[in-house]
Amino acid sequence: MFIAEYGGMKLTMSNRKVYEELCRLIGNDFVLAQEQMKDHTTFRIGGPADVFVIPQKKEDVASVLNYCKSREVPYFIMxxxxxxxxxxKGFRGVIVQIFKNMQECSVCGEIITAQAGILLSNLAAQAKDSSLTGLEFASGIPGTLGGAVTMNAGAYGGEMKNVLRKVNVMDRDGNITEMDAEDLRLGYRTSLIKEKDWIVLSAELKLKKGDRKAIEETMQGLKEKRVSKQPLQYPSAGSTFKRPEGYFAGKLIQDAGLRGKKIGGAQVSEKHCGFVINAGGATAEDVRLLMKYVQDTVWDQFQVRLEPEVKFLGEF
Ligand SMILES: Cc1cc2nc3c(=O)[nH]c(=O)nc-3n(C[C@H](O)[C@H](O)[C@H](O)COP(=O)(O)OP(=O)(O)OC[C@H]3O[C@@H](n4cnc5c(N)ncnc54)[C@H](O)[C@@H]3O)c2cc1C
Structure with a gap:
């Protein structure tokens, strides 16, 4: 097989073609070859993506999508x-990261409109600065608006569903539609966007006028709660498992005697058993094996099935 060097990394002939054609489509500065995914995940885990694209605008997203579809190249939105x-082993195909280059945000009265790449922490800070309440719950969730809408992210009694008004989505054919939040079937860590594999480009949030100082205090209180309860000093992907109905995943794992259980560099956090952490040098395989071990042990002891909240990407 033909192999070419790109910045010291090896690219096969077909990957090289994809890389070069995407460079031509959206510009060299926005396309990377053999990008290590451990540099783009909070777990700090993951091998190379063949091609990694950082679009600047919705037209770029559409171009990349159309290209991948026409050449039957797998792609993933993150x-x-x-x-x-x-x-x-990373990801064979194109990763499209809607993040740093798509973060525009504007506030008009009680409405905040933002591109999907903005971080929730940034969005919550802008809401606070405009004395708008409703987004305090999201200030400590380390995701983008796009990820949060897709997953209907939530914390401390709040969820995206409560503040979302409209979303601009792109379907897999590149068509853009504005959807009302009530049509998005937003549920516990799910949405129509997730079911249909759509792409969030931007969203409109409806908040309420509030007292800036009170908003700031709520955000500070929630931050202290997180710092005291969660193992934030270690890389992780947050809660590893979804909350099973009628139970708490962390409590089940703790009661099963798995606090601190380690496989390779992956560990059930001593501080919060609902988190599998990268305690140092963990591989994706370590995490997968530990998750399986936790699921099996909890099933054996309590007959409760733990479903991953974390999304697996690539070959396992
Ligand atoms: C320390 C820590 C604490 C956390 N606390 C919470 C919490 O309290 N509550 C909570 O809900 N989550 C929490 N999480 C999990 C995570 O932050 C959320 O799920 C977040 O919404 C994911 O956003 P992201 O941008 O990182 O998405 P990614 O991890 O990059 O992707 C997650 C999913 O969203 C999809 N996606 C991402 N962007 C888009 C887009 N623009 N259009 C369509 N699909 C897209 C991806 O395809 C993937 O399926 C925590 C994580 C960590 C590490």
Whole structure:
């Protein structure tokens, strides 16, 4: 097989063609070859993506999508990688990261309109600066607006569903539609966007006028709660498992005697058993094996099935 060198990395002939054609389509500065996914995930885990694209605008997203579809190249849309476990072998295809180059945001009265790449922490800070309340719950979630809308992210009694008004989505054929939030079937960590594999380009949030100081205090209080309860000093992807109905995943894992259980560099956090952390040098395979071990043990002891909240990407 023909192999070419790109910045010290090897590219096969077909990957090289994809890389070069995407460079021509959206510009060299926005296309990377053999990008290590561990540099783009909060788990700090993941091998190379063949091609990694950082679009600047919705037209770029559409161009990349159309290109990948016409050449039958697999692609995946990501935000800040805070809910992803990427394979040690990486991803064969094109990763489209809607993040740093798509972060425009404007506030008009009680409405905030923002591009999908903005971080929730940034969005919550802008809401606070405009004395708008409703987004305090999201200030400590390390995802983008696009990821949060797709997953209907939530914390401390709040969820995106409560503040979302409209979303601009692109379907897999590149068609853009504005959808009302009530038509998006937003549920516990799910949405129509997730089901249909659509792409969030931007969204409109409806907040309420509030007191800036009170908003700031709520955000500070929630931050302290997170810092005291969650293992934020270690790389992770947040809660590893979804909350099973009627239970708490962390409590089940703790009661199963798995606090601190380690496989390779992956560990059930001592601080919060709902988190699998990268305690140092963990591979995706370590995390997968530990998750399986936790699921099996909890099933054996309590007959409760733990479903991953973390999304697996690539070959496992
Ligand atoms: C320390 C820590 C704490 C966390 N706390 C919480 C919490 O309290 N509540 C909570 O809900 N989550 C929490 N999370 C998980 C995570 O931050 C959220 O799920 C977040 O919404 C993911 O956003 P992201 O941009 O990082 O998405 P990614 O991880 O990059 O992707 C996640 C999913 O969203 C899809 N996606 C991303 N962007 C788009 C887009 N523009 N259009 C369509 N699909 C897209 C991806 O395809 C993928 O399926 C936490 C994670 C960490 C590491």
């Amino acid at each position: 935000g800040n990688g805070s809910n992803l476990l990427v394979s040690d």
